[in-house]
Amino acid sequence: MLNSILIEGLIYGIMVLGVFSTFRVLNFCDMTVDGSFPMGACVLAACLSAGISPAAAILIAFLSGLLAGFVTSAIYTKLKIPDLLAGILTMTMLYSVNLRIMSNKANISFLKIETLFSKIYDKSYDIFSALNLELDVEWGLVIFLLLFCLVIKSLLDLFYHTDLGLTMGALGSNPQLIISQGVNPDILRTIGICFGNGLAALAGSFAAMYNGFADVGMGTGVVVSGLASLMLGEFIIKSNKILLQTLRVFIGSFVYRALMILARSYGYKIHITPNDLKLVTGILIIACLVVSRTNILGRLKKKA
Secondary structure (H helix, E strand, O other): OHHHHHHHHHHHHHHHHHHHHHHHHOOOOOOOHHHHHHHHHHHHHHHHHOOOOHHHHHHHHHHHHHHHHHHHHHHHHOOOOOHHHHHHHHHHHHHHHHHHHOOOOOEEEOOOOOOHHHHHHHHHHHHHHHOOOOOOOHHHHHHHHHHHHHHHHHHHHHHOOOHHHHHHHHHHHOHHHHHHOOOOHHHHHHHHHHHHHHHHHHHHHHHHHHHOEEEOOOOOOHHHHHHHHHHHHHHHOOOOOHHHHHHHHHHHHHHHHHHHHHHHHHHHHHOOOHHHHHHHHHHHHHHHHHHHHHOHHHHHHHHO
């Protein structure tokens, strides 16, 4: 169970990083993630079915997420449609686009298709056998994802310490300040939205390889789970330092995935079924919001 929590936490943590970039840094309510996440999986499936190498397929999936974010940004900046509606429109259109990408198939199985994860499984088995280690091959995937996420986090931390990254952060807090400095906010916002959806598509491609199939409906409620993970991380670690802010993204993802896996595995003891997981997610978000706004923990510490 631990390796499953770590794998899902790291995969969906990449998506939560994208949600963090749009919702927290840019203060942009982007619902496109519900469409760009499965788009990454669908593009990956189409590329692998066409014989494209797994590494190239993952890169193309990431680029497809950038394109989805660009469409949302164009609807928002050029057509002057509110951010929430712009994201919903793109998300809705992407459902049909994703079906087209997979040749009008609702899902594609990777059972007979070699993926990056299947190669890692085979390599991990060989290494563990050579070292006489009785470990599940999924631990090899944990190590790969841990290193991959560490690289992404480090690059993101470096970016937000550059002039462009600092300006993007200021845009979310005070747009008028950016405009007064002669910077075009639309360009900055477009970069952030594209990058956030690119990460979501990347996470979608990884999730498809881990699950063994790509499905056009696998993005339903993803943005809500991303927000729940983000808020759980903020509930655990409170800091304005970007290093800790990106770290708590993954911590929140681990906690959320652990809760979901525990609910799926042992929820029957308190009459919770898989159909109730969306309800549990909603309750978690409401609880985090109530605690953060009322500062209940701070009051309890003062009384103690």
